[in-house]
Amino acid sequence: MSDINDLFKSVALPVMPEVGIALINTLDNPKTQLSTIHELISKDPTLTVKLLAMANSAAFGLSGKVANLTHALQLVGISRIRTLALSACLHNAFSIPEGIDSANFWRYSMDCAGYAQWLGKGLSDTLDVDSQNAWLVGLMLRLGELIIAQAHPEHVLAIELAPCAPGERWTRERELTGFDEAEVTAELARRWNFPSDIVHGLVMASHPMTEKPISPLAGIAHLACLLADQPDADASAIETLPVPIMGALELKYGWMKTSFPSPASFIDIGGLIG
16 A cells, blocks of 8 residues: 655645744634734735735625724634635645646635535534634645645646546546545645644545544535536535435535525635735
């Protein structure tokens, strides 16, 4: 069996910006204060300006102008601003290798994050799920493909070959390299000291039903990926999702049908990464 450590030894690991590392270290602390997040983010003036621009965008639907970072944290919330800041840090840490379309890659990642957040909100009353952590896991899920592409550039075209059925990219990656992107992302998240529940959710994302009880974040990530693999999906896409995973997560079919989100409604982090 392939050793994931050998894979990581063969690549130049992405470097997380200092503000990103500091923000990761707050994820496991539910008592993190607004002042702490403010202090960390404000050390990066460019990031601060981009976050304020996003907070003032139509996507957040706030009634008044958000004048400063403190105001943004109060109105949008500590958790949301933190995950948005982390998404910008993650983007800055990675370059897109030849053979992978950058615009499509980040659009897919944002769709996956949006579906994961939607599912996380639907489970928050029945399972202990933080919808912002679900959003972050969804956004990160495919990052492992960039490391696989760096280690095995000869396999990129085969992995990216279209058409690609929902979930098929995972199968291609495992067959060609011994790992799928979620497992590789999980190892990177472990090395970057992400909370253990996020790391575990990523490790199990491609095969969440192989352990009991199911990891909620893994199940959410799996379903979100399958939906993101279907561009412009509508509520009918629910029929394509694996019933055992939906059952293990206790997802309500009626709720899913009536609340199914449009990808156009998802937060677009283009302003943060442009």
